[in-house]
Amino acid sequence: MSKTISEKILSRASGRDVYAGDIIVASIDAAMMHDGMAQLVINAFKEMGGKNLWDAERVAVVIDHVAPSAYESFSKVHKMMREFAFKHNARFYEVGSGVCHQLMIESGLVFPGGLVVGSDSHTCTYGALGVFATGIGSTEMAAVFLSGKLWFKVPETIKVTVEGELQPMVFPKDIILKIVGTVKADGATYKAVEFGGSVIKSMNVEGRLTITNMAVEMGAKTGIIEPDSKTYAFLKALGHEEKRGFVSDEDADFCESLRFDVSDLEPQIACPHAVDNVKSVKEVEGKEINQVFIGSCTNGRLYDLRVAAEILRDRHVKKGVRVIVIPASRRVFLEALKEGLIKVFLDSGCVICNPGCGPCAGGHQGILAPGEICVSTSNRNFKARMGSSEAEIYLVSPATAAASAISGEITDPRRFLKEG
Amino acid sequence: MLGRGRAWKFGDDINTDYIIAGKYKLSITDIDELSKHAMEAIMPEFSAKVKKGDFIVAGRNFGCGSSREQAPLVLKHLGIAAIIAQSFARIFYRNAINIGLPVAECRDAADIRQGDMLEVDLQKGYVKNLTQGKIYKVKPLPSELWAILSEGGLVNYVKKYGKLPWQ
Numbered sequence: 065m066s067k068t069i070s071e072k073i074l075s076r077a078s079g080r081d082v083y084a085g086d087i088i089v090a091s092i093d094a095a096m097m098h099d100g101m102a103q104l105v106i107n108a109f110k111e112m113g114g115k116n117l118w119d120a121e122r123v124a125v126v127i128d129h130v131a132p133s134a135y136e137s138f139s140k141v142h143k144m145m146r147e148f149a150f151k152h153n154a155r156f157y158e159v160g161s162g163v164c165h166q167l168m169i170e171s172g173l174v175f176p177g178g179l180v181v182g183s184d185s186h187t188c189t190y191g192a193l194g195v196f197a198t199g200i201g202s203t204e205m206a207a208v209f210l211s212g213k214l215w216f217k218v219p220e221t222i223k224v225t226v227e228g229e230l231q232p233m234v235f236p237k238d239i240i241l242k243i244v245g246t247v248k249a250d251g252a253t254y255k256a257v258e259f260g261g262s263v264i265k266s267m268n269v270e271g272r273l274t275i276t277n278m279a280v281e282m283g284a285k286t287g288i289i290e291p292d293s294k295t296y297a298f299l300k301a302l303g304h305e306e307k308r309g310f311v312s313d314e315d316a317d318f319c320e321s322l323r324f325d326v327s328d329l330e331p332q333i334a335c336p337h338a339v340d341n342v343k344s345v346k347e348v349e350g351k352e353i354n355q356v357f358i359g360s361c362t363n364g365r366l367y368d369l370r371v372a373a374e375i376l377r378d379r380h381v382k383k384g385v386r387v388i389v390i391p392a393s394r395r396v397f398l399e400a401l402k403e404g405l406i407k408v409f410l411d412s413g414c415v416i417c418n419p420g421c422g423p424c425a426g427g428h429q430g431i432l433a434p435g436e437i438c439v440s441t442s443n444r445n446f447k448a449r450m451g452s453s454e455a456e457i458y459l460v461s462p463a464t465a466a467a468s469a470i471s472g473e474i475t476d477p478r479r480f481l482k483e484g
Numbered sequence: 485m486l487g488r489g490r491a492w493k494f495g496d497d498i499n500t501d502y503i504i505a506g507k508y509k510l511s512i513t514d515i516d517e518l519s520k521h522a523m524e525a526i527m528p529e530f531s532a533k534v535k536k537g538d539f540i541v542a543g544r545n546f547g548c549g550s551s552r553e554q555a556p557l558v559l560k561h562l563g564i565a566a567i568i569a570q571s572f573a574r575i576f577y578r579n580a581i582n583i584g585l586p587v588a589e590c591r592d593a594a595d596i597r598q599g600d601m602l603e604v605d606l607q608k609g610y611v612k613n614l615t616q617g618k619i620y621k622v623k624p625l626p627s628e629l630w631a632i633l634s635e636g637g638l639v640n641y642v643k644k645y646g647k648l649p650w651q
Contacts, residue, residue: 087628089650100506103513104553112642130510137513185551185575199551201579203638207648215628215650249497250545254574283548283573338497425550426506446501446549448525453505 066313068221069288070256073196073310077179084220084317092208094122094173096182098164099138100129100425101202102145105183108206117152118212124173125149126157126164130427131420133159138427162393162419165189165361169273170302170395176291176309181208185280186361186443192272193299194291194309196256199280219285220319221312222252225261228327233477235371236271237363237441237461239263240278241332243324245342253283255319258312263326264289269298270367277362278443281339331476334459337447345464345476355438356381356469358414358462359390360424363441366399368462373405375466375480376412382472387414388430390422414469426450432457439468485605486565486586488614489537492530493598494523498542499549500576502526504558506550519558536563539604541596543569547576556580566604568593568611568622581629584637592620 067075067083075082077090097105102125117123125145133139142159149156157167165186168174176194181187183205190197200214208214226239257279264272272289279287289295290311300306331345358364358372369391381387389409391397397419400406409416423430424442432438432451437458440450445457460468463477470480508521523530540546540559546569547555556579559567566586570593580587588606596602596613603612604622607630611620625633631649635641641649 087626100510100552104557108639111639113646135511137511141513183551185549187551199575201551201553201575201582203553203582204578207638207642211648211651213648213650249548250571250573253545253571283545285574425510426501427510431507444499444501444549446499448505448507449501451507453525 066315068256068312068316068318069194069258069290069310070196070219070221070286073177073179074216074218076177082218084218086218087215088218089213089215090179092181092212092214093178094124094180095205095208096124096126096164096168096187097205098126098128098184099131099141099145101183103141104202105205106144106148108203109209112206112210114206114210117154117209120153122173123154123209124157124168124171125154126161126167127159128162128164128420129425131159134428160394160418160420163361163364163421166364166392166396169193170393172304175299175304175307176295177307181205181214186277188279188284188286189273189277189361191276191279191286191288192269193295194289196286196288198286219254219256221256221258222320222322223318224257224259225321225323226259226263226326227261227323228263228325230263230326231329232481233463234329234331235461235463236267236274238329238332239326240275241334241342241459242329244278244281244340247282249281249338249340250283252279255284257282257284257287259287259289265292268367269294270365273365274362281443331461331464331478333464333474334445336445336456336458339444339459345460345474348474349476351437351474353385353439353468353473354436355430355432356385356387356465357423357430357438357440357442358387358465359392359422360442361392362443363462364390364392364396366396368441369400369405372462372466373408375463375477376414376470377408379412379470381413381469385469385472387469388417388422389414390417391419393419423450439465439474441465487537488601488603489539489565490535491539491541491596491598491600491602492534493596494540494542496543497545497548500547500552500555501549503547503555504552509552509554515557515561518554519561522558522562531562534562534564537565538563539602540564540567541593542567543594544571546572548573551575553579553583556583556585560585566606568604570594581633582638584633584640586633588622590620590622595620
C-alpha cells in the first residue's frame, strides 16, 4: 500500500508497516532539550530512576531561552544542565551557541528520514529536511532519555501545494503566514502537513525551514517537505554524510489537499493576539512601533539576515525604535560577519545580541512595556508572550521588519524596492 | 469520580502563554510562585479565586502553542481536578496526562457557564451540570492513556511498575 513520507519514516522507526491512525512505539534518532524545560526533564529522569542516557551521542542539551542567564533561578537551571550533560556525555551547547532548532539542523543529528523529538513545539522545523520531527513535553522527554523510544499515533497528512510566481519583497514567511491564516490555529491538529509544489521546490532550504517552523501554529504534529537535491546539498555543505530520506508515493492517502497560488500574494502580517489573525501588511501600514526583532528559529538564518540588511544598507532606523538583530547560531553569526551584514546592521543603528532565542519567548533581551508595539520575525504573537499583557506583537518577514524599522511604523517592504 | 466543583469558563485557542506566560516560565522555577500567574493575561483573578476540585471548561484547541509542561503543572498545582474542552492541542493533551491531570473532550462544553457546579466522572464518561440540571457525554480516554492517568502520571507509573507503559 502506498504511503506518505510520515508513514514511511514511522514505519522505519517502528520496524513495521504502519499507516495513519495506528498507535506505534518508535525508536528515536535524536532528542533535544533546552533550558526552558530542562529542570522538569532532569527531575523526571531522576525520579524515574534514570542512571544513563539511552544513547548520549543522540541527546542534545541546549541553553538558548535565557542565555546568558538573566536570573539567579535560571543560572541554577543552567548549572544543573551543565552537570547533567557532562555527567552523561550528552552533546552540550553552551550560552551563545544559538537557537536549539538551528543547532539541531547544523548538528548532523537531524537527517532526512529520521525521527526526532525536542522539548519545544517548534521542533517541527526540521521537517524541511524530510525529517519527522515533533515537540514533546518534559516528562516524555525524560522517558525518551531513558529508553530511546516513544509512542505515537501515526498522523494523517494534509497536502499543501504552493504554486505560482512570488512577487518581489514576498518571502517564505509571507507564504506560511497566509497558510496559517487560512487553515487557522487548530486546522491541522494531530496531523502532519506536507508542503510541496513548484514554489517550495524552487525555494532554498532556509526558506523551507521558515515554512515548516510554523506548522505547529496550525496545530500540526509536524510539517514536512520531501528531501531533494537542495536538501542534500544543504546538509553536505554543513559537512554531514549523506543519508537518503523518503518521498510520499504519488497515490498516498492524504486526508486533505489544499492549493495556494501565491502569484498575487502581498507581504503578510499576523496581528495581535493570534498567529492566525493574518492580514496584508498594507492593511495595517502606518501603525507606530517601538521595537523590531529580527531573528528566532523562524527567521534568524543567513538568508533572512541578507534580506533585512539589503533594506537597511545605507539607511538608519527611526529614532525611538530599537531594533534587535539575533543570528540564529554562531555559524550564522560568523557568516553574517564575513559578508559584512553585521556592519550594515550596526551602521544602521541596530543592536546585535548573542545567538539564542532573544525576546521571542519573553525570557530576556527585549521585554515589552505596557502599550508598546513590537514587529517581530518570530512565530508567536500571543498576549503577554514578550512582556506586558498590554503590549502588541505583529509577526512579519525580515523584509517587512527592516522596512518598518526604518519608517518607525508598520511598512510594506515594497516601498523599498529598488528602481528598475 | 473526580467529584464536584465549579466551572471556570474559557474560550477557544487558549494558548500556553495565557496559561503561563513565557516571562514567568523563563524566570520563576518555583511552582508555588509560578502558579500565581496562571491565566493572568486573560483572567487576572483566576489563580487567587480558583479552589481545589474546580474544573476548567473551554472551547476548541485548549493549550495550543508551546510544549511547556509548566502549563498543565500550574493548573494541577492550583487544584484543578480536570479540564473539559471541546478539543485540545496535542502536546498539551499528552503533557496533561503525563503529569496526571485529567483532560476530557466534550462536545457540549460551550453549554457550561462560568460558575456552574459540575460533577465529573471520566470513567463513566459524563459531566453533570448540577446548576443547569443537564448531563453531557465526554469522549472516553484510550485505554493506553487511562493507564498512565490512573497512576497519577508517567513518573508514578514508572515508579510503580519499574518500566514505561510502552516497554
